[in-house]
Amino acid sequence: MAKLPKPLRSFAIKPATHPKPALPLHRRIPQAHPAAEQPLRSREPTPEEVIKKAWSYRPRLSDIHRLSEEESKSAQHQAKLRRWRQWPMFGIGTVAFGMGMYGVMLWTSLTRDADVKDLPDDLSDRFDREAEGYDEKVDTSEMLLFLTSKRKKLTAMAKGHVLEVAVGTGRNIPYYKTKQCATVTLLDSSGPMLAVAKRKWIDTHKEYFSRVFFKQQSAIDPITPPYGAQNGYDTVIQTMGLCSTPEPVKLLQNLEASTNENGQILLLEHGKSHYEWLNNMLDKTAPAHADEHGCWWNKDIGKIVEESGLEVVDIKRYNFGTTWWLQLKPRKGMRQGQVETVVGEQPPAAQYAPESPVTQKPFWWLWK
Numbered sequence: 001m002a003k004l005p006k007p008l009r010s011f012a013i014k015p016a017t018h019p020k021p022a023l024p025l026h027r028r029i030p031q032a033h034p035a036a037e038q039p040l041r042s043r044e045p046t047p048e049e050v051i052k053k054a055w056s057y058r059p060r061l062s063d064i065h066r067l068s069e070e071e072s073k074s075a076q077h078q079a080k081l082r083r084w085r086q087w088p089m090f091g092i093g094t095v096a097f098g099m100g101m102y103g104v105m106l107w108t109s110l111t112r113d114a115d116v117k118d119l120p121d122d123l124s125d126r127f128d129r130e131a132e133g134y135d136e137k138v139d140t141s142e143m144l145l146f147l148t149s150k151r152k153k154l155t156a157m158a159k160g161h162v163l164e165v166a167v168g169t170g171r172n173i174p175y176y177k178t179k180q181c182a183t184v185t186l187l188d189s190s191g192p193m194l195a196v197a198k199r200k201w202i203d204t205h206k207e208y209f210s211r212v213f214f215k216q217q218s219a220i221d222p223i224t225p226p227y228g229a230q231n232g233y234d235t236v237i238q239t240m241g242l243c244s245t246p247e248p249v250k251l252l253q254n255l256e257a258s259t260n261e262n263g264q265i266l267l268l269e270h271g272k273s274h275y276e277w278l279n280n281m282l283d284k285t286a287p288a289h290a291d292e293h294g295c296w297w298n299k300d301i302g303k304i305v306e307e308s309g310l311e312v313v314d315i316k317r318y319n320f321g322t323t324w325w326l327q328l329k330p331r332k333g334m335r336q337g338q339v340e341t342v343v344g345e346q347p348p349a350a351q352y353a354p355e356s357p358v359t360q361k362p363f364w365w366l367w368k
Contacts, residue, residue, distance in 0.1 A: 126294030160234025166241030170197030
């Protein structure tokens with residue numbers, strides 16, 4: 001019997017396998033233990049490393065594109081240079097024109113004949129009249145005389161219970177560091193100017209309004225400190241105020257009587273110069289200037305301070321000596337025997353109640 005052939009052995013065909021794609025770099029799981037890398041991830045760069053990294057990105061001379069000789073002489077490049085040169089020249093011309101016009105106005109003001117007779121001692125009505133537009137008139141003068149930085153520095157020194165007399169329209173208000181002031185009393189004899197100062201305080205320090213008091217009175221009259229300042233104010237400020245009072249010595253002595261014995265009196269004033277030729281012009285034009293602006297700009301500030309008896313801690317002069325920076329200290333015992341204002345006689349609520357805004361005594365109108 002014939003044998004049947006054996007069936008062929010079947011082999012299982014395995015499906016083609018493809019290599020498993022590798023994970024993207026940003027999805028690969030680190031092989032190291034997470035705890036080992038944790039300190040590296042949480043480490044913040046040191047300031048030195050930050051500085052070195054920033055310095056490494058600085059531009060270098062090699063990065064600057066240098067024009068070829070043909071490109072620098074091209075019409076397009078020359079036109080661009082002309083356009084860039086026009087702006088600096090325009091700015092310089094505008095400044096020169098402004099200073100020239102101001103110089104002409106100043107010379108005219110100082111050389112014109114004064115025709116003023118029998119001026120009254122009280123010129124406060126000039127400040128009432130100029131209250132609304134006062135800041136705009138003074139801005140140019142103070143900018144040219146660099147007085148803004150001096151106001152800022154002076155006001156930043158105020159601390160504790162603060163009194164500012166002759167506050168005017170409140171030109172010092174934006175520079176108060178209210179966090180270092182317990183209370184601030186703003187005093188002036190001109191109602192319209194004090195009203196402007198009140199609006200300015202609301203605009204700049206609204207959150208501090210509960211501890212600011214507005215007083216309309218003369219700085220020559222006794223000044224009542226607020227509740228909590230029975231020993232007097234810690235800081236008294238006056239800027240451009242001696243020029244507008246008929247009794248400057250009495251005013252300074254009254255400020256001394258209102259100041260704590262360990263307090264300070266800060267003044268920024270304008271008056272006589274170092275130079276006689278300038279003093280002659282100031283003397284000649286002072287009556288007309290006072291009649292128009294309520295300010296006598298020819299007072300001898302040094303002599304006034306000397307007659308007041310206050311102790312001078314620091315004194316500086318600027319702008320040919322016409323701007324006076326004074327830091328004064330009250331004499332010991334000046335508050336003793338001062339009748340007026342015993343803090344305990346009034347209830348605290350009455351002393352804390354802010355008075356309605358009214359006016360001030362003048363500031364100054366410098367150089368017109």
